[in-house]
Amino acid sequence: MSLIGEPNPLERRDVIKFDRLARLGRMIEIRRVEEAIQQLFAEGAVRGTTHTAQGQEAVSVALAAATEPSDSVTCTYRGHGVALALGMKPETLLAEVLGRSTGAIGGVGGSMHLCDRSIGLMPTFAIVGAGIPVAVGAGLSSKILGSNAIAVAVFGDGATNIGAFHESMNLARVWELPVLFLCENNLYGEYSRIDRTTPFEDLHRRGGSYDMDSRSLDGQEVESLTVELQHEVDQIRATSMPRFVEVKTYRFAGHSRSDPATYRPEGELDKWLKRDPIALASAAVIADGLLDEGAVEALDKQVSERVTEAVGVAVASPEPALKSMFENVKADS
Amino acid sequence: MLVRMNQAVSAAIAAEMRDDPTVVLWGEDIGESGGVFKATVGLFEEFGADRVRDTPISEMGFLGAAVGAAATGLRPIVEIMFVEFLGVALDQLVTEAAMFRYLSAGEYSAGITLRASAGAGLGFGAQHSQMLDRWVIGSPGMTVVVPSSARTAYGLLRSAIRTDDPVLVLEPRQLYGTRSDFEPGDDAVLPLGKAEFIAAGTDVTLVGLGSTVPTIGEAMEGSRWSADAIDLLTIVPWDSEAVLDSVSRTGRLVIVEEGPEQGGWGADVAATVASKAFDSLKAPIVRMTTPNVPIAFSQSLEERFLPSATDVAHAVDELVFSGRCVSPWWEREGLAT
Numbered sequence: 001m002s003l004i005g006e007p008n009p010l011e012r013r014d015v016i017k018f019d020r021l022a023r024l025g026r027m028i029e030i031r032r033v034e035e036a037i038q039q040l041f042a043e044g045a046v047r048g049t050t051h052t053a054q055g056q057e058a059v060s061v062a063l064a065a066a067t068e069p070s071d072s073v074t075c076t077y078r079g080h081g082v083a084l085a086l087g088m089k090p091e092t093l094l095a096e097v098l099g100r101s102t103g104a105i106g107g108v109g110g111s112m113h114l115c116d117r118s119i120g121l122m123p124t125f126a127i128v129g130a131g132i133p134v135a136v137g138a139g140l141s142s143k144i145l146g147s148n149a150i151a152v153a154v155f156g157d158g159a160t161n162i163g164a165f166h167e168s169m170n171l172a173r174v175w176e177l178p179v180l181f182l183c184e185n186n187l188y189g190e191y192s193r194i195d196r197t198t199p200f201e202d203l204h205r206r207g208g209s210y211d212m213d214s215r216s217l218d219g220q221e222v223e224s225l226t227v228e229l230q231h232e233v234d235q236i237r238a239t240s241m242p243r244f245v246e247v248k249t250y251r252f253a254g255h256s257r258s259d260p261a262t263y264r265p266e267g268e269l270d271k272w273l274k275r276d277p278i279a280l281a282s283a284a285v286i287a288d289g290l291l292d293e294g295a296v297e298a299l300d301k302q303v304s305e306r307v308t309e310a311v312g313v314a315v316a317s318p319e320p321a322l323k324s325m326f327e328n329v330k331a332d333s
Numbered sequence: 334m335l336v337r338m339n340q341a342v343s344a345a346i347a348a349e350m351r352d353d354p355t356v357v358l359w360g361e362d363i364g365e366s367g368g369v370f371k372a373t374v375g376l377f378e379e380f381g382a383d384r385v386r387d388t389p390i391s392e393m394g395f396l397g398a399a400v401g402a403a404a405t406g407l408r409p410i411v412e413i414m415f416v417e418f419l420g421v422a423l424d425q426l427v428t429e430a431a432m433f434r435y436l437s438a439g440e441y442s443a444g445i446t447l448r449a450s451a452g453a454g455l456g457f458g459a460q461h462s463q464m465l466d467r468w469v470i471g472s473p474g475m476t477v478v479v480p481s482s483a484r485t486a487y488g489l490l491r492s493a494i495r496t497d498d499p500v501l502v503l504e505p506r507q508l509y510g511t512r513s514d515f516e517p518g519d520d521a522v523l524p525l526g527k528a529e530f531i532a533a534g535t536d537v538t539l540v541g542l543g544s545t546v547p548t549i550g551e552a553m554e555g556s557r558w559s560a561d562a563i564d565l566l567t568i569v570p571w572d573s574e575a576v577l578d579s580v581s582r583t584g585r586l587v588i589v590e591e592g593p594e595q596g597g598w599g600a601d602v603a604a605t606v607a608s609k610a611f612d613s614l615k616a617p618i619v620r621m622t623t624p625n626v627p628i629a630f631s632q633s634l635e636e637r638f639l640p641s642a643t644d645v646a647h648a649v650d651e652l653v654f655s656g657r658c659v660s661p662w663w664e665r666e667g668l669a670t
Binding site: 072074104106109113115116122123125132137139144165231321329330331 | 405498
């Protein structure tokens with residue numbers, strides 16, 4: 001069985017749900033794609049900016065495993081991991097980052113603007129917190145239209161200081177909507193550490209203000225996180241009530257391409273690198289006897305080659321036609 | 334039948350809610366209490382709490398929810414009680430809703446109808462009396478309409494609700510209590526992007542929007558000139574064909590806006606006419622606006638602030654008979670430049 005490179009995003013989503021090795025493979029894929037993006041930037045092949053999430057791969061993959069393609073996900077500009085985990089193909093993502101016509105939205109978006117309705121990925125949001133109320137609206141659609149879908153808002157710790165977060169938590173609770181508020185607490189809002197911007201670090205406590213079921217989960221172990229998120233999603237689906245999950249995680253790189261992240265306290269990065277989700281998951285599959293060390297290395301190699309191939313495909317893709325600038329502005333354009 | 338503008342709004346929403354079960358409505362105090370301008374009376378009783386929702390005072394939250402709901406199968410109508418309250422939620426309109434189709438390659442769209450009361454004339458003071466169409470008209474993806482009467486409020490709102498992209502409907506507050514004689518129904522639906530001629534004439538083209546349309550009507554009474562008078566109705570996209578066609582016949586243009594001189598929709602109209610119909614013009618284009626100041630509370634000041642029928646009549650007299658573009662009253666009186 002091929003772990004990656006399946007023909008379409010839905011199949012890529014499906015395999016994540018049922019195959020533990022696929023989850024490991026997808027985390028490796030996300031890591032390699034983001035490394036490739038950083039490399040493409042360094043080479044001057046990509047313009048603008050990009051926001052990577054090395055270290056947070058387990059959260060994206062567990063979320064994809066715990067939800068369905070018919071659920072709606074709003075995600076931030078740090079969205080490569082979520083997009084790939086939900087099923088977007090690496091070449092589709094890379095082409096968008098490169099501004100090519102074969103990208104997720106034809107190259108008009110770039111790194112911060114990814115979308116694929118077939119896997120439930122709403123347009124990713126480049127404004128901190130903006131996707132949170134949009135997820136509330138998707139939850140309301142489910143409730144009024146009587147569908148079984150839930151909505152998921154993925155956002156960072158920094159977004160819990162923006163009004164949209166609080167308004168959305170309140171609205172989802174008072175209207176009793178099936179929404180998962182998934183906060184990736186990576187301890188940094190852009191360049192600022194959480195202790196300088198927020199009165200406490202255990203953000204799940206904020207759910208209490210809205211009388212919402214709230215908990216904090218370890219974001220580095222993909223298998224346990226998948227189980228826990230599945231439980232949360234099942235509860236939301238069963239009760240049509242919102243829940244707030246804070247996931248403790250860490251981004252190994254800076255906020256954006258131009259940020260060397262020199263502001264971090266000494267030793268903090270090293271401490272978190274010891275909890276690299278890919279290393280933890282690799283060790284676990286070896287300990288559980290699913291693969292030996294050589295097979296894990298082979299998996300990594302296979303995934304890396306596939307990503308290299310995807311980079312080649314994306315780089316070779318054509319620029320968008322000028323007319324694409326004028327399309328999809330309104331229904332008649 | 335005689336219909337008040339706030340009743341026309343309710344009737345338009347009710348008609349669309351009856352036709353389409355995915356149409357939903359929310360906003361502050363729009364449910365059982367029927368809205369502060371009584372523009373949603375009876376809807377909660379007819380359609381129930383699931384489809385007609387009172388919100389917390391959370392414009393960013395509930396406007397954002399409309400984006401998500403519109404993208405996933407509902408057709409939300411959202412009321413922002415006073416358009417000024419859109420300030421705290423503007424991101425969701427101009428940065429999210431307006432771009433949702435573009436940033437999803439057409440896979441999603443945000444077909445929201447955002448209604449808000451707007452404009453001066455009721456003594457609500459500086460922070461509850463602005464038009465603020467200018468916050469939105471520069472955002473591609475948006476459609477912006479401003480009715481001028483009960484009839485146009487009804488006809489435009491029904492079209493707005495049916496539109497698969499975001500539409501901002503600015504309802505002039507001072508007109509909620511005014512009446513039109515018309516029959517609500519499918520025949521009263523008005524297309525977006527299409528202006529209406531409210532009078533036909535030969536000397537001058539008058540272009541108004543919202544509250545300045547009745548002002549223009551009043552200015553024409555007893556005048557010595559004959560005007561082609563146009564109610565623009567939609568500012569984005571505005572009906573340039575109608576305006577250019579009229580100016581090509583009259584050779585003169587007076588634009589009457591409710592809103593400060595700087596950055597208004599009338600400047601777009603003037604620029605387009607100057608570029609595309611220059612050879613037709615017999616005289617300078619006149620743009621009448623409000624002064625570049627906040628809106629004062631005192632009744633005498635607020636009344637002077639808005640372009641009056643007397644102002645319009647005077648400006649057209651000067652233009653038609655002397656070929657002169659009059660300065661705004663605040664310049665003539667040495668109050669401001």
